[in-house]
Amino acid sequence: MQKYLINPNQKIATINKDIYGHFSEHLGRCIYDGIYVGEKSKIPNVNGMRSDVVDALKEMGIPVLRWPGGCFADEYHWKDGIGDKKSRKKMINTHWGGVVEDNSFGTHEYFELCRQLGCDTYVNGNVGSGTVQEMNEWVEYMTFDGVSPMAQLREKNGSKAPFDLKYFGVGNESWGCGGCMDGDYYGSLFRRYNTYCRNYNAEKPLIRIACGPNVDDYNWTKKVMEKVKHHADAISLHYYVVPSGKWHGKGTATNFDTKEYKSTICKAYYMEELIRHHLAVMDSAQPDTRVKLIVDEWGAWYDVEPGTNPGFLYQQNTMRDAIIAGLTLNIFNKHADRIMMANIAQTVNVLQSVILTDGEKMIKTPTYYVFKMYKEHQNNTLVGSYITTDKIHSDNDNKDFPQLCESASVDENGVIYSTITNTSPTKAEKIKCQLADTRVGEITAEILSGECHDKNTFDDGDCVKTEQFTDFRKLKDGFTATIPACSVVKFVIKK
Ligand code: AHR
Numbered sequence: 001m002q003k004y005l006i007n008p009n010q011k012i013a014t015i016n017k018d019i020y021g022h023f024s025e026h027l028g029r030c031i032y033d034g035i036y037v038g039e040k041s042k043i044p045n046v047n048g049m050r051s052d053v054v055d056a057l058k059e060m061g062i063p064v065l066r067w068p069g070g071c072f073a074d075e076y077h078w079k080d081g082i083g084d085k086k087s088r089k090k091m092i093n094t095h096w097g098g099v100v101e102d103n104s105f106g107t108h109e110y111f112e113l114c115r116q117l118g119c120d121t122y123v124n125g126n127v128g129s130g131t132v133q134e135m136n137e138w139v140e141y142m143t144f145d146g147v148s149p150m151a152q153l154r155e156k157n158g159s160k161a162p163f164d165l166k167y168f169g170v171g172n173e174s175w176g177c178g179g180c181m182d183g184d185y186y187g188s189l190f191r192r193y194n195t196y197c198r199n200y201n202a203e204k205p206l207i208r209i210a211c212g213p214n215v216d217d218y219n220w221t222k223k224v225m226e227k228v229k230h231h232a233d234a235i236s237l238h239y240y241v242v243p244s245g246k247w248h249g250k251g252t253a254t255n256f257d258t259k260e261y262k263s264t265i266c267k268a269y270y271m272e273e274l275i276r277h278h279l280a281v282m283d284s285a286q287p288d289t290r291v292k293l294i295v296d297e298w299g300a301w302y303d304v305e306p307g308t309n310p311g312f313l314y315q316q317n318t319m320r321d322a323i324i325a326g327l328t329l330n331i332f333n334k335h336a337d338r339i340m341m342a343n344i345a346q347t348v349n350v351l352q353s354v355i356l357t358d359g360e361k362m363i364k365t366p367t368y369y370v371f372k373m374y375k376e377h378q379n380n381t382l383v384g385s386y387i388t389t390d391k392i393h394s395d396n397d398n399k400d401f402p403q404l405c406e407s408a409s410v411d412e413n414g415v416i417y418s419t420i421t422n423t424s425p426t427k428a429e430k431i432k433c434q435l436a437d438t439r440v441g442e443i444t445a446e447i448l449s450g451e452c453h454d455k456n457t458f459d460d461g462d463c464v465k466t467e468q469f470t471d472f473r474k475l476k477d478g479f480t481a482t483i484p485a486c487s488v489v490k491f492v493i494k495k
Contacts (some may be wrong), residue, residue: 001432002388002390002432003431003434004386004406004420004433004434006408006436007383007436008386008408008410008416008434009383010383011383012076012336012384013337014336014379014383015341015378015379015382017341017379019065020061020329020377021063021365022064022065022343023066023070023297023343024065024067025071025345025346026093027069027093027096027346027358028067028309028324029348029350030346030349031105032105032349034053034349035347036049036051036052036113037103038332042241043360044193047109048112049109049112049113050362052369053357054116056111056354056364057117059372060375061229061371062119063378064122064341064343065114065467066120066169066343067123067310068123068171069124069347070297071177073171074077074128074129074172074179076130077124077134078106080103081105082108084485085342091103096312097219097309103397109160110123111163114164121165122167122168123142124171124172124199125171127170127171127189127190127211128174128177128178135170137149137164139165139198140198141153143162143206144200145164158233164204166204166363167206169187169211170194170210171190171211172191172206172237173211174186175214175217181193183219183227184227187210187228190210191228191231194208195395201202201408202392208232209233209235209296212224212293213237213238215239216274218397219457221278221285224287225291229264232384233290233291235291235293235294236294237274237293238295238297239270239271239297240243240298240300241299241300244457246346249303249359250301251298252266252302252303253262253362255320256452261425261452262394263397263477264346266322266394266397266399268323268324268327268329269401271295271298271328271331275293275339278293279335279338284327289338292339293344294339294340294341296341296342297343298342299324299325299344299345300324300352306420307310312350313350313354315351315353316455317356318452318454318457319366319448321366321367322442323421325366325367325371325488326370326488327376329370329374329377329407330406330419332419333382333407333419338383344371346350348431351367352367354371361458361461363428363456363457363463364454365456366448372466373419374419376409376417377409378409380409380410380417381409382392382409383409385418387405389402389404390403392423398451402423403422403424404429404431405421406418406420406421414494416495418490418491420488420489420490420491421487422483422489424485425451426486429482430483431480431481431482433477433479433480433481435477438477438478438495439477439495440474441495442493445470445472445489446463446490447468447490448464448467449487450486450487469489469490471484479491479493
């Protein structure tokens, strides 16, 4: 029996709702087909946005959406995506399959999508192949409420009122697809580009994001932090879980053995170490800890589904992905004091997506259900908690990882939410939970579980879904429960 302690009186930090954020790039069938089908499509839509996808994302509680990339951001020229759709320039999406991008989804469409979703906005600007003037004018176009060339152009294109832009990213992966720079050079460029991203709305200054490190590139973090100083509000980390650890032959999304399962989960846990170490480097460059960390690309990256365009990065999603999501979101919660936002890659039809579409069909993936289960953590207060756990060994990595992982938060009414992930593919675990200074009233619980290969398909979209969980017994000051193998469980505890 493992011991689980929750101390609702130990209030640690507000869990920024944007930790539950998403990312949509002009990549494969994410935007086109997956989100935007155009006003004339037979697929039910509002102003071109698929209604089924918008409804599902709202129900899941999407708090913020990053756009337009990714690698695409650093070759995106925003003026090509405004004005009359028929005369918008077409371009080649050189990063993602060499397909023609007709720019029918641009700035106005993105803000319309976020309006329908009721979510906050995060636009990523182009440093790699764009000019300072281009970035300066985009910010003016999106946010200036007054008389100016860009505000007038926006009005001519149908929006007199400025858009509500919350986050602005100055370049993406500038160490790689965004320009192959070194940290010193990028840090200087950040300062230059960022200078001309004006705060037109004094009451709502932009939250400025500097390109952060790839995985464990601590030197990048150091160099950029030393340069950007107080000019940035956050720095972004990218980390993907690749089962084989190799970009060629990553491993498939659905066909894996136990060794590979364990190795994938072991690699997902690596996120914790990365966050701790990058924060330590950031702190040594900036002891006042003003600059926050964001993780604006994370998730599992497998080989594409057989028979699909290799440039489209379309992959299936199983209970293994649900476990990755469950443990990663718990890790983010635990670092709520320093993580401002995280964005899983990518919302629809790419990498670890929450939704897959095929023509007019749509399915919710196991990862979708984890985000939906965890949504009450958004804006709650993280409280102190600790669980004892066995360790699981990953032969491929020669490393142990915890079988159980959890986080707990409290809402404004004193209701406690605890989310536990059992990463073992085979072993259920008994736990005894005790809540400090708390007399427990009502407890309800929900579970997502299955065999680790279980998935939803277009023929059976309901194979994996959340259910009510009843295998627990209430105690005066807590509960006992058996957490099934390969599961994510949420307890809602009222006093
Ligand atoms: O998410 C796919 C790609 O991964 C993004 O475009 C890029 O930023 C990262 O390398």
